[in-house]
Amino acid sequence: MNNLRSEILKALLRVESGSYSNLLLDSELNKIDDPRDKNLFTEIFYGVIRNKLYLDYIIDNFSKTQLNKMDKEVLVGLRIGVYQLFFLDKVPARAAIYESVEAVKIMLPGRKKGAVSFTNGVLRNINRKKDKLNLPSKSNNSEKYLSIKYSYPLWLVKRFINQYGFKRAERILKAGNKRAEVIYRHNSLKMQKEEFEKLLKEDEIKYKKTFLSSFYKLKEVDNPAKTEVFKRGGAYIQGTSAGLASLLLDPKENMKILDLAAAPGGKTTHLAALMNNTGQITALDISQSRLNLIKENIDRLGVKNITLKKADAVKYQDDQKYDRILADLPCSGLGLISSKPEIKWEKSESVITKMAALQYKILNNNLDKLKIGGTLLYSTCTLSQEENQDLINTILKENDKFKLVDINKKLEKVSTLNLKNDNKYLELLPGEVDSEGFFYALIKKVESD
Numbered sequence: 419m420n421n422l423r424s425e426i427l428k429a430l431l432r433v434e435s436g437s438y439s440n441l442l443l444d445s446e447l448n449k450i451d452d453p454r455d456k457n458l459f460t461e462i463f464y465g466v467i468r469n470k471l472y473l474d475y476i477i478d479n480f481s482k483t484q485l486n487k488m489d490k491e492v493l494v495g496l497r498i499g500v501y502q503l504f505f506l507d508k509v510p511a512r513a514a515i516y517e518s519v520e521a522v523k524i525m526l527p528g529r530k531k532g533a534v535s536f537t538n539g540v541l542r543n544i545n546r547k548k549d550k551l552n553l554p555s556k557s558n559n560s561e562k563y564l565s566i567k568y569s570y571p572l573w574l575v576k577r578f579i580n581q582y583g584f585k586r587a588e589r590i591l592k593a594g595n596k597r598a599e600v601i602y603r604h605n606s607l608k609m610q611k612e613e614f615e616k617l618l619k620e621d622e623i624k625y626k627k628t629f630l631s632s633f634y635k636l637k638e639v640d641n642p643a644k645t646e647v648f649k650r651g652g653a654y655i656q657g658t659s660a661g662l663a664s665l666l667l668d669p670k671e672n673m674k675i676l677d678l679a680a681a682p683g684g685k686t687t688h689l690a691a692l693m694n695n696t697g698q699i700t701a702l703d704i705s706q707s708r709l710n711l712i713k714e715n716i717d718r719l720g721v722k723n724i725t726l727k728k729a730d731a732v733k734y735q736d737d738q739k740y741d742r743i744l745a746d747l748p749c750s751g752l753g754l755i756s757s758k759p760e761i762k763w764e765k766s767e768s769v770i771t772k773m774a775a776l777q778y779k780i781l782n783n784n785l786d787k788l789k790i791g792g793t794l795l796y797s798t799c800t801l802s803q804e805e806n807q808d809l810i811n812t813i814l815k816e817n818d819k820f821k822l823v824d825i826n827k828k829l830e831k832v833s834t835l836n837l838k839n840d841n842k843y844l845e846l847l848p849g850e851v852d853s854e855g856f857f858y859a860l861i862k863k864v865e866s867d
């Protein structure tokens with residue numbers, strides 16, 4: 419491994435230009451042998467992405483040069499240094515500064531002596547005056563305070579406060595900064611639970627049970643896609659909130675199911691397992707490369723009842739009627755910030771209106787494919803009212819043959835979660851459940867057309 423910090427710096431620059439943090443991290447960790455280096459890489463890499471606004475606030479407070487006038491290598495190098503100074507007790511300040519300056523030196527060889535000494539000067543200055551940092555006032559400017567303290571764009575903080583109030587918003591922001599844990603769903607199509615647990619034990623993988631009986635929270639697994647149980651198809655990596663979808667849809671053997679947006683296949687392969695490979699699942703996705711991911715998962719997991727179709731769900735037509743429809747639609751993703759922290763910086767508020775319009779079109783085009791008495795589960799991994807409650811209310815208002823089913827009764831049957839809820843929707847909020855953010859609504863077709 420070359421200089422660890424310069425590799426982190428390179429990886430962070432790639433995230434800035436649009437690479438997915440989780441995929442990039444996997445490939446970077448494969449190049450590292452020492453588990454301690456792997457750990458440090460992950461800690462600094464995700465730490466900088468998560469806390470970018472806070473780190474920039476600190477740098478801006480102690481540097482005379484404006485952030486937008488700095489070379490991007492210098493700015494990211496400074497973030498790496500400041501993150502270690504403020505968040506990592508185990509790295510001595512001298513080492514944190516030295517290694518970060520070295521990283522900038524490697525990234526800007528020879529030609530930029532000034533940039534290197536500038537990085538060194540700013541980091542030393544910050545280290546000296548660290549204790550004098552003031553955050554915006556909580557009482558006079560509470561939105562800015564939350565935005566800097568938890569490092570979220572101001573629009574998102576305002577939105578969460580509007581939707582949930584200050585206290586709940588703060589809880590959501592805080593939970594979004596926690597590192598997401600790896601969770602395995604046991605795949606019953608390949609092995610019994612006893613064998614699944616035995617293989618985990620043989621690989622010395624420790625786990626905790628979750629609020630879903632087939633979902634296991636793993637403790638410190640280096641590469642969850644390389645374990646024996648995974649290779650043999652006994653496990654699928656899936657969050658517990660996402661895992662609720664197929665359970666709430668409640669498929670029965672031999673049913674006909676339509677999945678409107680299926681890739682990479684987490685929920686659709688879970689449905690297949692719950693149906694014991696019987697019946698017929700038609701799984702759509704607009705993207706061929708993502709359909710290929712479902713195919714890989716189907717093969718590994720031993721699924722036999724899914725037909726894949728490349729289709730735009732806005733226009734999709736077929737002449738069948740379905741017992742169940744899963745509408746796990748593309749969304750703004752605000753519930754997944756703990757596993758994909760770059761969402762904070764990549765999305766702008768306009769994505770919400772765009773996604774809500776797409777979701778509306780997809781639902782409108784497919785509602786009629788439900789049999790009478792059949793149910794459709796609408797789900798998103800986001801926390802915006804427009805894409806969730808508002809959208810479902812509009813759909814129900816415009817379609818009187820469809821009624822909202824109280825999903826919370828189903829929840830009690832399929833999980834150990836006990837959420838107090840005054841309405842028929844289910845909204846899982848990070849910080850209130852130990853899981854990612856999700857929204858669910860269950861709709862039933864009640865009379866003939």
Ligand SMILES: C[S@@+](CC[C@H](N)C(=O)[O-])C[C@H]1O[C@@H](n2cnc3c(N)ncnc32)[C@H](O)[C@@H]1O
Pocket residue numbers: 678679680681682683684685686702703704705708729730731732746747748749
């Ligand atoms: C939230 S993901 C689905 C996750 C999937 N249900 C799972 O559990 O693994 C949304 C998917 O919708 C697909 N998509 C986006 N627009 C679409 C459209 N108009 N029609 C069908 N699929 C679409 C994307 O390619 C993406 O794979």
